Amino acid sequence: MPELPEVESVKRELERILGRAPVIEKVLLKRKDxxxxxxxxxxxxxxxxxxxxxxxxxxxxxxxxxxxLINHLGMTGxxxxxxxxxxxxxxHDHVEMVLSGGKHLIFNDARRFGLxxxxxxxxxxxxxxxESLGPEPLDLNAFTGDYLFHKTRERKVPIKTFIxxxxxxxxxxxxxxxxxxxxxxxxxxLPAHRLKNSGAEQIVxxxxxxxxxxxxxxxxxxxxxxxxxxxxxxxxxxxxxxDRQGKACVQCDGVIFHQVVGGRSTYFCKHxxxxxxx
DNA sequence: CTTTACGCCTGACGGC
DNA sequence: TGCCGTCAGGCGTAAA
Numbered sequence: 001m002p003e004l005p006e007v008e009s010v011k012r013e014l015e016r017i018l019g020r021a022p023v024i025e026k027v028l029l030k031r032k033d034x035x036x037x038x039x040x041x042x043x044x045x046x047x048x049x050x051x052x053x054x055x056x057x058x059x060x061x062x063x064x065x066x067x068x069l070i071n072h073l074g075m076t077g078x079x080x081x082x083x084x085x086x087x088x089x090x091x092h093d094h095v096e097m098v099l100s101g102g103k104h105l106i107f108n109d110a111r112r113f114g115l116x117x118x119x120x121x122x123x124x125x126x127x128x129x130x131e132s133l134g135p136e137p138l139d140l141n142a143f144t145g146d147y148l149f150h151k152t153r154e155r156k157v158p159i160k161t162f163i164x165x166x167x168x169x170x171x172x173x174x175x176x177x178x179x180x181x182x183x184x185x186x187x188x189x190l191p192a193h194r195l196k197n198s199g200a201e202q203i204v205x206x207x208x209x210x211x212x213x214x215x216x217x218x219x220x221x222x223x224x225x226x227x228x229x230x231x232x233x234x235x236x237x238x239x240x241x242x243d244r245q246g247k248a249c250v251q252c253d254g255v256i257f258h259q260v261v262g263g264r265s266t267y268f269c270k271h272x273x274x275x276x277x278x
Numbered sequence: 279c280t281t282t283a284c285g286c287c288t289g290a291c292g293g294c
Numbered sequence: 295t296g297c298c299g300t301c302a303g304g305c306g307t308a309a310a
Contacts, residue, residue, distance in 0.1 A: 003303060035286070035305070058304080075304050076288080092288080095308060111287045112302050129305090157281070166305085174303050242303090263283080265302085 004058060004137065004171025005214035009233060010079060011053045011060055015079050018105075021049040024064065026098035034094065034109060035074060045069065045097070057133050057170025061124060067125050074113030080106050108207030136171045137207050150264045151199065152192040159189035159195060161205065161262035172207060175220060175242045178267045180206040182241045187275040188266050189259075194275075213238070220242040241267035264276055 002010070002168060024045045032038050048064035055061065062069040071077070081090065084102025095107040095116055107116065115128060124130050135142035151168055152159075162168060164177045172180065181188050183206035186199055195203075214220060219233035240250050245258035249269040259266050 006303080072304080074287095075302070077304095108285095109306085110289070111302090113287070115305090154279080161281095176303090220303080262281095 002058065002077075002210050002219070003173035003176050004055075004236065005176070005217075006056050006219035006233065007055055007060055007073065007171075008215050009219040010073070011055045013082075014053050014060075016077065018050060018099075020049055022103075023047065024097050025051050025100055028096040028098070029094075030096065031094040031112075034112045034114050034116060035114060036117075038095070038116055041118055042095070042116075044118070050099070056124065056130065057123075057136070057166060058173070059130065063121060067122055068119050068121055070115070070117040070119065070124055070127065070130070071107070072115040072198050074109060074111060074115065076111045077107065077109035077114035080107055080108065093215065122204070132167050134167050137169050137171050137204075137211055143245040144205060144210075145197060145204045149197050149200035154197045155192040157192055158188055158261050159186060159190045159192050159203070160266055161264075163207065164190040164262075164264075171211065174264050174266075175222065175239065176207070176210055176214065177211045178242050179239055179250055181211055182268060182273060185273055187197075187270075187273045188261055190275050243267065243270065 004014050024047070026256060027042050027045050029038060029042055045064060048066050050062060050064055051059065052063040054063065058072060060071040061075070062071065082104040087104045090108055092110045093106050093108050094112075097105045099105060107114070119126055125143050135147070137143045148169070152162065155162060160181055163180065164174065178188065180203060184199070184202040186195075186203060214235040217233060217235035217238065220236040220239060221232035222236055224263055241256050244256045245267060247256050249256055249272060252269065252271045254269055254271040257270055259268075
């Protein structure tokens with residue numbers, strides 16, 4: 001479900017609604033595995049204060065006094081803060097934390113592609129699934145045209161598949177990959193190694209632009225993404241190509257095409273996006 | 279090493 | 295109304 005803007009929106013929402021450092025008074029584990037086993041030491045969170053929320057790529061990180069809880073939303077994961085007097089149980093609730101004041105912070109994930117893990121405070125890099133992550137796309141020093149250009153050398157996969165690879169750059173998923181390539185004017189099927197330096201610069205610029213704008217609008221709700229407050233994002237109305245096959249291109253007379261690339265639905269304009277790129 | 283095919287799950291939707 | 299196939303924004307693994 002969520003890509004970087006949606007995860008960032010959830011992070012900001014949690015910061016807003018949780019207030020200052022609530023104590024975790026109880027942890028209820030309702031299921032022992034999501035896409036991998038739940039950590040056995042989740043109970044160790046009891047007594048700690050929830051201090052800080054961070055994001056690394058599509059991962060959410062919850063810092064307490066002693067631990068960092070690592071969370072990935074997968075496709076359908078979401079958090080909600082249930083009021084103290086009236087918490088309802090929903091189908092697919094998997095972890096519930098009772099906070100000081102009585103509110104319940106609940107993780108729900110229908111498809112169970114999400115992940116919850118627990119490490120010592122700040123020690124998330126000890127997890128193999130985090131150590132290979134590429135740079136943050138909004139880190140101006142790390143994610144540059146030169147960086148992307150050099151990474152593409154010798155790589156034959158379509159450029160769209162390439163920018164969705166979390167080892168190359170984190171946070172870009174299926175929606176924003178199509179959107180960024182449209183904005184960059186680059187065809188999604190272009191083999192990565194055929195990209196030129198100027199094309200790499202264009203992609204970096206477009207990725208940053210579309211992610212930044214999507215964050216400003218609270219992410220995109222296509223099917224079931226929702227904020228912790230339950231409301232939808234707003235950027236779906238500003239998507240230029242995603243889920244718009246057959247509709248008019250926003251910048252030429254043509255129509256948007258749909259094609260499966262690397263097993264994923266891909267949307268682009270044949271006129272505005274070229275395989276031969278300067 | 280890179281690339282591709284497939285599996286993991288549930289739910290929503292469209293066609294019949 | 296129901297059944298059945300397909301698809302969904304994620305990632306990991308096996309095999310070539």
